[in-house]
Amino acid sequence: MVRVLTLVDAFRLGGAETLIAQLGRVAGTAGFEMDVLSLSPPSEEHSKLEPLLRESGLTPRYLGVRRTLDPRAPRLLANAIKESGADVVHAHLEMAMTLAVPAAKMAGRNAICTWHHVHRALPGRAAWREKLALEVSSRAYRTIFVSEASRKSFADKYRPGKPLPKNWVVVHNGVDLAHFSPGPALMPPEFGVTGRPVVTVLAAQRDFKGITHAVDAWPKVRAARPEARMLLVGSGDEHENLRCQVAEAGLQDDIIFTGARSDVVDILRASDVVLLPSTYGENLPTVLIEAAGCARPVVASRIGGIPDIVEDGVTGLLTPPGDPSAIADALISLLDDPSRRAAMGVTARSHVEQHFDAVNWARQLKSLYEEASVVGVPA
Incomplete structure (x- = not known):
């Protein structure tokens, strides 16, 4: 069974992060094992997702990296990837994607990256961080956009008039519909x-x-x-x-x-x-x-x-x-x-x-994980 290390910037209670908890609920059904790692150290704001992850059967771990340009980060992450026994790394959000691709390569693994938003005009450093993350993530085994609107927005901004990279794919997210289902109306x-x-x-x-x-x-x-x-x-x-x-x-x-x-x-x-x-x-x-x-x-x-x-x-x-x-x-x-x-x-x-069923989503991801786990890491 393929083993996946899922990497995020932090365990916040954001939309992309909560999806990881839902993916954890259905990973076994879809046929893969999943670990989760936060780049950021634990804090009140950066640990709010922990209860949902644990409910999903996942054990949250922290790398303790506070910024993308921390010179220790790639080596620390590469070591964590090796220690996890992961066959492939799946990174979500900009900081995680920027670090995951080189670190996975150092660890002899392929990386997959997912973009969860559409491009919008950004100021200064934020624009630089997005551009860097897109450039790095485009060198991953696959760069996933969760809607065609997202993929088109990044293509229009960063690759106008150019063909899309072959590794840019669209895979819709899913939700655990056994959990998010009709039921008793119990408002707190x-x-x-x-x-x-x-x-x-x-x-x-x-x-x-x-x-x-x-x-x-x-x-x-x-x-x-x-x-x-x-x-x-x-x-x-x-x-x-x-x-x-x-x-x-x-x-x-x-x-x-x-x-x-x-x-x-x-x-x-x-x-x-x-x-x-x-x-x-x-x-x-x-x-x-x-x-x-x-x-x-x-x-x-x-x-x-x-x-x-x-x-x-x-x-x-x-x-x-x-x-x-x-x-x-x-x-x-x-x-x-x-x-x-x-x-x-x-x-x-x-x-x-x-x-948008999470099991179908997870099975699509499993196919990518299996491909990435057997394809050689580019030199």
């Missing part, structure tokens, strides 16, 4: 929303997630459905700005900040609508697949790979990015129509079973 009681209609935004609180537009939309929703509440589940560098925005709008009783949570299945099952109001940068958002797995309808922005998941008017509603009025209208229309919500949820579940 500490939120104080029992018996009320609930809209949930489950997302990192960063600028591109567009949560500020969800807050701007809420007064219109409240005017139509004053009993409704919105949950903001997650954390991030926009947290304090969002709190100020909510306070200035007088919405403290309507919008509940829950912080990062590990009980997202319960929250999704108990939500009436799941909202993702992103303005740019979205690729194939895991939360929308998870919501569909739990048979929940969604309202989301029509950007990136989101239309691959959400069929407008069938499994949810798509709105223009950055349009609070359109967001409010979509939420109100679903909150006012329970039978439509239920029908959308059933159809959404069927759609992700066909296209």
Whole structure:
């Protein structure tokens, strides 16, 4: 059985990172063994994924590297790869990809790299880090993009008018649909929303997630459905700005900040609508697949790979990015129509079973792992 060392920048509670926990649940079924390693040392922020990893049967380990240009990093990582007994290394996120390819080569292994976002304009050092990561990851055995929108965005930016590298492939992520499934609606009681209609935004609180537009939309929703509440589940560098925005709008009783949570299945099952109001940068958002797995309808922005998941008017509603009025209208229309919500949820579940099941995703990855484990490492 092929053994894989899965490498990430840190064990944060982000979309790409939580996918690794889901992959761990189905790895054995798909026919491969999986270890997980964080480049960053443990910390409160960089260890939040640990409970989910352990629930998936994985043992989190840390390398203790804080920056990409740490001169010790390639050798430390190469030694960790050898000690793990891995046949192949699978790196997720920029720092991990940049270090994994040379370190895997030093260890006599092939590397596979996955990009989880679409390209967007970046300033200064961030742009340099992305360019470096793409250049390095393109020398891996395979460079995976999780949607065609993602692959095209990087091709348009970095290889305009040139043929795509042969190792650039598209493999859709999947979700463990045995875990993210319809079930009892058990909203945590500490939120104080029992018996009320609930809209949930489950997302990192960063600028591109567009949560500020969800807050701007809420007064219109409240005017139509004053009993409704919105949950903001997650954390991030926009947290304090969002709190100020909510306070200035007088919405403290309507919008509940829950912080990062590990009980997202319960929250999704108990939500009436799941909202993702992103303005740019979205690729194939895991939360929308998870919501569909739990048979929940969604309202989301029509950007990136989101239309691959959400069929407008069938499994949810798509709105223009950055349009609070359109967001409010979509939420109100679903909150006012329970039978439509239920029908959308059933159809959404069927759609992700066909296209985004984690076992199918894992089997596709297994084929790549097996190929990479028997092909020689380029000199």
